[in-house]
Amino acid sequence: MSTPEPRRLVVRGCDVLEVPAEGECTVVSGKDIHITGNLITSIVPTGRPVPRAAEILDGTGLLATPGLVNGHTHSPMVLFRGAAEDVPVHDWFNKRVWPMESNLTAQDVHHGALLACAEMISSGVTTFVDHYFFPEQIAEAVASTGIRANIAPTFFSSQGPAALAETVAFAEHWHGGAGGRVTVSLGPHAPYTVDDADLTTLAVHARRLGIGLHLHASENLAQTESSMARRGITPIEVLERTGILDAGVMIAHGCGIIPQDYAMLADHADRVAVTSCPKVYLKHALWPLTPIRDLLDLGVTVAAGTDGAAGHNTLDVWEALRLVAMTQKLETRDAMFLSVSDTLRLAMRGGAAAARLPPGAGALEPGQLADIVLVDLSGLHHRPLHDPRAALVYGVQTNDVKSVVVDGRVLMRDRKLLTVDVPGLLAEIDARTGRLVDTSSGASVQFYDP
Template sequence: MRRLIVTSCSVLVVPEWGPCRVETDQDILVEDGVIAWLGPAGTGPDSAGAETVDGTGLVAVPGLVNAHTHGPMTLMRGAAEDVSVEDWFNERVWPMEVNLTPADVGLGATLACAEMLLSGVTTFADHYFHAERIADAVVRTGIRADIAPTYFSSRGRAALEESAEIAAALHGTGDGRVTASLGPHAPYTVEDADLVRLAEVADETGLRIHIHAAEHLEQTESSLARRGVTPVTVLERTGVLDAGALIAHGCGIVPDDLPTLAAHRDRTGVACCPKVYLKHALSPLTPVRSLLDAGVAVGAGTDGAAGHNTLDVWEAMRLVALTQKQAERDATWMTVSDTVRLATRGGARALGLGSRIGALEPGRAGDIVLVDLSGVHCRPVHDPVAALVYSTRASDVRTVVVDGTVVVREGRLLTVDLPELLAEIDARVPALLDTSHGRAVQHYDP
């Protein structure tokens, strides 16, 4: 039996509803990757022989969940700035993606996993090409992920079936740390017949579907003009919502969509990634308040680093709080407790992992992040939950445990040779950024 105990830490308690709180001087015992006991220091079961992590002076928080990203896009960080969303796709990112090899995807995914682990993210939902290489990176680095192989209808029906086979093969690998979803890109790049087929596959296999939909209001307006229905209605009619869906962005979700989403609230989640909406001057934002009122799970995401620049969920959840207060014109909305919940329990529910991760409780996975709030940017700490939301930096993360295994210790990642990885990536950058070939993986015209 693998045993680990975190001793004498403070513990962030994240209930399903209501205020979060911090309990001081606690021990957390993890056995075979699962939290077996949590309570006052020194009062728990015998921990003789367990690996010990000293949590004195640190706050243990549930591992953060990045509810939507494209990990390998770390390779394009900062290479598509100050452009419209149309040019971002058609002139920069999709032409650059033509250059990617499977090995490149593996490098970018490894860098993404490293960045996320060092910042306290222990689980992420990914949507990208060459999903096997992403899964390899997840297994090697020790993180947890739900991986969706990206599919466009332009690739043909054989590619659809292949993507489904890949997802089914990946699901449950890495000692259960890898789960998989089906990955149709979006209603405007995947034909209805293909969405119907993927919903059938989801029903046959038990897999969920991770899809971009109603990314912004212009997409919804375009869908209404072209088809007479919203993107959410397309998901309903094709069976995607019945299968269980993680919807990326949802800024174009309109009031008429809410009853439909509410009817599927037990299996539907939405990922809100506000930094990219701000960068691309998109309005409105994800209607977080309306979705939560409808019982739909909402998580905080970063999208890919080609747009978000970092994979820092501390930054993402802070921006969720600030932008939602502004959007609702209500300073009392999106409390610090609500915000923390989005980055933990909310993200877990959105990924369909609500019973496994998202809180530090017996029976849940031993995904634990120890955060140091002693820095001058956090002191004095009047409210540790507020400090976690509005003051904490990724560099405040000290130790990270995933599935009961220490993967970051005292700020050092134990599973990746970072200098070697960065040298390999730097050697590939010139070829990756060359768009003189004039081709693209797809054309953006929603």
């Protein structure tokens, strides 16, 4: 039996954003991006002959960028978008979100994940780093929509040993699934909801399976102060003592990381990433912010994320990276910190590293994954276009994204989603809305008291 020919795609006539590992990002004009299977094979001047069997994606007048990575989210929480506003963080968890989440069924999560995948594809996100319940349902949504994800099944110690075994079984079954588009990290929720013994056990499993972990730690300074008052050590020290740092971990938020944590993070910088989601910190009036300058100086990977849409309202990573840049300039009192090139590199290469994609991912280069976004910078809000890089960081709106390629497959062409039945999905979502936000039962998935 003959081996089928690999899929071929040519993105034709586009400009290309080059995102080097160091230095200035640049834009080169008039290129064709040749793709075979799921990899970029060459980037050449446009107009050269293309393989007869190749699919053509017209990039005329558009800027090709690496796909965005949502470095930390809870994708099905789109179901609670706008349902927990104008409350402090304790009430957000204890009076709104965790009671609402007790209503979720597996099918709710599946449809919520489908909606999240559709929203992210339509805004130029090609990979997301997720942490949530019913992970099988999220994995199925990723498989069917064509997006890429690293999925961590949420685990609390209060769920008991059976739930811990289930989270490990999910990793054993799904890691590398959907043709490699689904990868898995183990997902202890946080040091204040998972005890040290379980953290240690999950770190051992992660090393055995050759995967990482994804959790919340030192989310804000109050959590760090509480940990020091109760235990005499910071949350980062908990991660070091339990083997989490050594196994490799993506830390969500890290706004409470303090200087005494720095040596531990530096010692594990090759396997630790931190994702900053500043919109939720602003909404909850939380300060300080993620110490991005110090983390980068330590060699720690930093990415941008949205957190869940119950807090961020959208899964718009353009907005997230914009807020990372602006809030860090204010935090450091340095208008030159996080230049447009550094911000794009953080969101693209940094995001890819946080998602544990292959080395070098997050750039449009031969041999890299064909995760490509075509952006239209011709709109009134971009003219005159003095610097396309600045437009990407400070001006892009989600509807500027015209087409999206993931793993060499076109998922959106000229704003039309090709893998999601949008009207049918929205009907499913609307049918669930009232039940999901009803908190009258008094049930809750957890109590927030870090």
